[in-house]
Amino acid sequence: MAQQQGARNLTVVGTASPPIDAVERVTGQAKYVGDIELPGMLVAKVLRARHAHARIVSLDTSRAEALPGVKAVITHKDAPKVPIWGNRTYALNEQVRFAGEAVAAVAAVDEETAEKALRLIDVKYEVLKFVLDPEEAVKPGAPQLFPDGNLEGQPRVLTRGDVERAFAECDRVIERVYHCPTMWSGGMEPRVAIAQWEGNKLTLWASTQAPCRVQTNLTGQFNLADSQVRVIASYVGGGFGTKSAAHVDETIAALLARKARRPVKLQYSREEEILDSNTRFETRVYVKIGVKRDMTLHAMDVKAYINQGAYHVRLGGLGNQATHIYKTPHLRTVQYRVHTNLPNTGPTRGVGDPQETFAIDSAMDEIANEMGWDPVEFRLKNVKRNGDPIARGGTGPEDGRLVTQVTDRCIEEGAARIGWARRNAAPGAGQTGPKARGIGVAVTERGNGGGLAGATVTVNLDGSVVVFYASTDIGTHSRTTLSMIAAETIGVALASVRAVAGDTEVAPYDGGSYGNRVLYSTGRAVDAAARDCREQIFATAAPMLKASAADLELRDGVVRVKADASRSLPLRELMQRRGRSVVGDGNVAQSQAEVNVERAAGAHFVEVEVDRETGKIRILRYISAHDVGQPINRTVVENQIEGGTIQGLALTQAEEMRFDPRDGRCLNANFLDLKPPTMLDFDARVIEPIVVDNVGEQGPYGAKGLGENPCHPGMAAVANAVYNASGIRLRRVPFTRADVLRALAEQRTGVSRTA
Amino acid sequence: MNNFTYIRPATLRDAATQLGKEHGKVMLLAGGTDLLGEMKDDLRVPERLVAIKHLRELQGIRPGRGGxxxxxxTSLVDVVESADVRRQAPLLAMAAEKVGTxxxxxxxxxxxxxxxxxxCWYYRNNYPCFKHGGNVCYSATGENDFHAILEGGPSYIVHPSDTAPALVALGATVRISTGGRERSVPIEKFFVSPKQDPTRENILQPNEILTEIEVPAAPAGSKAIYVKEMVREIWDFALCSVAAMVTTKGGVVEDARIVLGGVAPFPYRALKAEAALKGKRLDQAAAADAGAAAVEGARPLAKNAYKVPLTQATVARALLSLA
Structure with a gap:
């Protein structure tokens, strides 16, 4: 890669350096929304329903309103009858559909008064029957959440070839079910929103990944123009998808601020963040998979129940694994997206791909083992390679051709690094004593970015550069990588570039920070804006250097005549002589079909140790091989791979939200009982990132998105390694001691106690 | 959180005079790592908090005759780091080091x-269970992965303390004061079974303060270990824990104290395991037998049967590590 970088003559892109705002972040100087205090600002608190499903019969706020220090109380009567996002009906609803849903909110002079006021609100409910299980929810007679039923739209069906006929042609067919319950893995910073009205102009500071989406929602809620709503999200303490769209908190804060005529801060507690942000949706995936003796994957039939909870930010579902990763001539996927009385669901890192990778790549492993095949060889035989057909529409016919695809190389490099040949020839073979070791693999892929991307780049009179973009830096270090792109394209040092993130008033529309898109799509917009700047600089410089603009180059902050380096002008001097700033425009609209042919693959290899007496699974070594296209900043790339890998592994250990079956309430909405991993659980030192040498076609400098992918394979890789170590097959996450010990007992006795 | 009166008495006697006759109205505040969280979650609504962490009478680690x-x-970090504790009762230091973070x-x-x-999730979510004065244990037919497999009923909580099993194994005594009257109680008798009183976990009366723990020195020739199995590596309560202390003479077990945490509503002394070990050489077979004996009589609930083999293995391994 270094060679290639040299060949491409890159000076900034492809280097490794700490994030440009690392010092501000670690010294506490970076201002997060929670740090902001406005004069006269009130504190908001939300009253939440304890019932999983109920209708509000009456709501009396008079005693709360009379409490000294209370400045505003709102209920569903105050909420605009405009949907928030996805199907989240209104900011506050007359019918509550999950335990924890907001029913009223108070703004008061301090937290204590606001909390006291909540207790003075008298709500009478008609308690309704509830349903938590997605398969139960679609049965006749199930409690109905919405007038048109619990099933969201039609089942999403994809058909390729003739599955029924194909299974008859197979030499082996197996059927399995894989289950991922509702899980939570959001950011360290709970939701927070500050709303301030100046006349008919609303300014909202929010911890969000998508300021423009929040802006769009607020213009709809309050019937305002884009120019009347400014959303600012400067620093964000993690989002992982849970903050990738508008939510109720922003509208509630704005409603309270308008009613109280004062700025209002609404900050969620950890419990509120877990109950009322976005959870990772439950998936129950039925996989039927058939192979031929020559090791070809011939047919796959996938039926999935997606538990959307009460509301969804975006419809969940399976993403890319069954449809895109393997050459499967006969394929059917059917997805039922079902509403139940569980909390709001939405994208969380990988969206449905971690769950789908768990299902598909476990099933691939199961059938390979049944056939006595090497799971790596089986995957290499069937994985799509560069130039293979791909559905440009995502789910439609395979009308495109994959470009820059290196799934095979991810597998090969990962297998070599972990020493795949060391794995147990048969599951558990040679593993004596209580601790059994084994190696597993899982493969994944995903598309990159897309949608509307925008950025502007300004070159100031002193030659310094500012990048403006309305998406946020949620920890993916887009401030750093986008600044590097601007520095490379214009031809200045990174130190002279600064990035202003997450302000809708100073930057053009940009979708947001989600879906592998900021670097890939917003990065292209930054590159375009920087090229625009460079052209304007050359146009200014040409008469000064008595050369044509086409003969100029700009490197290290100096404009030169390519053929005669003695004719040069430092950018600073040029800008001062020009006497006007340069403003570069970058707006890019990428069609989904255009971006879909370029995808990023990853292969994870893990060596585990299964303690057959205590049920403990330990990760001994973990290889995460990924295609990132051209790395922009190698430090950031490795951080993303490590962080995403750990987040995927966290789903194998805990993070399941547990609900009481009798009342539907979440019982473990806190960090002690939800058990997100600590620094000691998944030691970053056992994770070895491999950046597979590659350059993409469409992203800036050939970069690809990376945020989501490393989170996909952990569950499947660990399950496959546990099988190789011990011969037990885990088909539900998290892999608890109870599950492991039960499976081992069944293995010993030959009696299955699981359904 | 409700309003409350905060009192910072100058002496233990002053503190004791502040206490009431009813549980829950006046509460003692020491480290506050549990109580303040409970108050924020409205699990407890005391009218008065009496701060005692600063009281001179409750401070310090004093080596004495035989213990x-x-x-x-005394803060847990001071217990962990105390040279006296490490020398005289290393089991306690090991257990204290496993607490929280x-x-x-x-x-x-x-x-x-x-x-x-x-x-218990139900207690912590303010369900009207035995612990909150009700007459139901919601875990019995609910989400009971982390509940009792031994001595459960009518409440199926498990005792969460790490230091308690170690102190029971060491045969500690607790001193309890009303300000005027004092009493000493063997720590095993400090904890109560839900069958005696499902609302409480110990014998402290509303007007009493736990003032001191007397820890006898571990017997000469003894070895001890505290093992805690958790979901996470840190910041977690025990799925099961084992405090084991074994005294051998001439390669034969003379005395064994094996106490389990996280599996019963109180620190559970595995008497059958202790008996199984005595007079034997501490080898793999003896350790395995003791492990099996430790969980004899276990009656798991719907979702915690895994704790039986887990506890059995943990006991066996803990013992074997002392061989």
Whole structure:
């Protein structure tokens, strides 16, 4: 890669350096929304329903309103009858559909008064029957959440070839079910929103990944123009998808601020963040998979129940694994997206791909083992390679051709690094004593970015550069990588570039920070804006250097005549002589079909140790091989791979939200009982990132998105390694001691106690 | 959180005079790592908090004849780092080091660790269960992965303390004061079974303060270990824990104390395991037998059967590590 970088003559892109705002972040100087205090600002608190499903019969706020220090109380009567996002009906609803849903909110002079006021609100409910299980929810007679039923739209069906006929042609067919319950893995910073009205102009500071989406929602809620709503999200303490769209908190804060005529801060507690942000949706995936003796994957039939909870930010579902990763001539996927009385669901890192990778790549492993095949060889035989057909529409016919695809190389490099040949020839073979070791693999892929991307780049009179973009830096270090792109394209040092993130008033529309898109799509917009700047600089410089603009180059902050380096002008001097700033425009609209042919693959290899007496699974070594296209900043790339890998592994250990079956309430909405991993659980030192040498076609400098992918394979890789170590097959996450010990007992006795 | 009166008495006697006759109205505040969280969650709504962490009478680790005396307000980090504790009762230091996180051990006291409330999800979510004065244990037919497999019923909580099993194994004594009257109680008798009183986990009366823990020195020739199985590596309560102390003479087990945490509503002394070990050579077979004996009589609930083999293995391994 270094060679290639040299060949491409890159000076900034492809280097490794700490994030440009690392010092501000670690010294506490970076201002997060929670740090902001406005004069006269009130504190908001939300009253939440304890019932999983109920209708509000009456709501009396008079005693709360009379409490000294209370400045505003709102209920569903105050909420605009405009949907928030996805199907989240209104900011506050007359019918509550999950335990924890907001029913009223108070703004008061301090937290204590606001909390006291909540207790003075008298709500009478008609308690309704509830349903938590997605398969139960679609049965006749199930409690109905919405007038048109619990099933969201039609089942999403994809058909390729003739599955029924194909299974008859197979030499082996197996059927399995894989289950991922509702899980939570959001950011360290709970939701927070500050709303301030100046006349008919609303300014909202929010911890969000998508300021423009929040802006769009607020213009709809309050019937305002884009120019009347400014959303600012400067620093964000993690989002992982849970903050990738508008939510109720922003509208509630704005409603309270308008009613109280004062700025209002609404900050969620950890419990509120877990109950009322976005959870990772439950998936129950039925996989039927058939192979031929020559090791070809011939047919796959996938039926999935997606538990959307009460509301969804975006419809969940399976993403890319069954449809895109393997050459499967006969394929059917059917997805039922079902509403139940569980909390709001939405994208969380990988969206449905971690769950789908768990299902598909476990099933691939199961059938390979049944056939006595090497799971790596089986995957290499069937994985799509560069130039293979791909559905440009995502789910439609395979009308495109994959470009820059290196799934095979991810597998090969990962297998070599972990020493795949060391794995147990048969599951558990040679593993004596209580601790059994084994190696597993899982493969994944995903598309990159897309949608509307925008950025502007300004070159100031002193030659310094500012990048403006309305998406946020949620920890993916887009401030750093986008600044590097601007520095490379214009031809200045990174130190002279600064990035202003997450302000809708100073930057053009940009979708947001989600879906592998900021670097890939917003990065292209930054590159375009920087090229625009460079052209304007050359146009200014040409008469000064008595050369044509086409003969100029700009490197290290100096404009030169390519053929005669003695004719040069430092950018600073040029800008001062020009006497006007340069403003570069970058707006890019990428069609989904255009971006879909370029995808990023990853292969994870893990060596585990299964303690057959205590049920403990330990990760001994973990290889995460990924295609990132051209790395922009190698430090950031490795951080993303490590962080995403750990987040995927966290789903194998805990993070399941547990609900009481009798009342539907979440019982473990806190960090002690939800058990997100600590620094000691998944030691970053056992994770070895491999950046597979590659350059993409469409992203800036050939970069690809990376945020989501490393989170996909952990569950499947660990399950496959546990099988190789011990011969037990885990088909539900998290892999608890109870599950492991039960499976081992069944293995010993030959009696299955699981359904 | 409700309003409350905060009192910072100058002496233990002053503190005791502040206490009431009813549980829950006046509460003692030491490290606060459990109580303040409970108050924020409205699990407890005391009218008055009496601060005791600063009281001179409750401070310090004093080596004495044949053991150490530890003031109840001594922080766990001080217990962990005490040279006297490490020398005379290393089992206690090992157990105290497994509590929570470094931040929690800096704040929390040993007395508080013994008096902390259960971590049952239903108790912590304010269900009207036995612990909150009701007459139901919601876990019995609910989500009971982390509940009791031994001695459960009518409440199925498990005792969450790490130091308690170690102190029971060491045969510690707790001193309890009303300000005027004092009593000493063997620590095994400090904890109560839900069959005696499902609302409480110990014998402290509303007007009493736990002031000191007397820990006898571990017997000469003894070896001890505390093993804690958790979901996470840190910041977690025990799925099961084992405090084991074994005294051998001439290669034969003379005495064994095996106490389990996280599996019963109180620190559970595995008497059958102790008996199984005595007079035997501590080898793999003896350890395995003791492990099996430790869980004899276990009656798991719907979702916690895994704790039986887990506890059995943990006991066996703990013992074998002492061989």
């Amino acid at each position: 150490v005396r530890i003031g109840a307000a 470094p931040q929690i051990r800096n704040m929390a006291t040993i007395g508080g660790n013994l008096c902390q409330r259960p971590r």
